[in-house]
Amino acid sequence: MRRLLLCLPLCLLMAPSSLPTRPAAAGTAEPDREAVTERPDALPDSAAMEQLARTDPVQFLHQCLRYYERNVAGYHLVMQKRERIDGK
Secondary structure, X not given: OHXXXXXXXXXXXXXXXXXXXXXXXXXXXXXXXXXXXXXXXXXXXXXXXXXXXXXXXXHHHHHHHHHHHHHOOOOOOOOOOXXXXXXX
């Protein structure tokens, strides 16, 4: 047990501290808004997403997943638990 506790800090130091990020293409500037909307892999705007949520929920969730995979690198949260005993 002591060996495990002694090795734990070393393991934590060797573990990656964050998820790997996608490298940016060298020499590319931010594309203009029209070029982004014409790309076949572009994400829908908020009005189109609202329409998808009303008409095609499965496609809406698919687009949400695409957005998450592209833009969300990680998140942090704090959970809070409130215990009730006998309804009080």
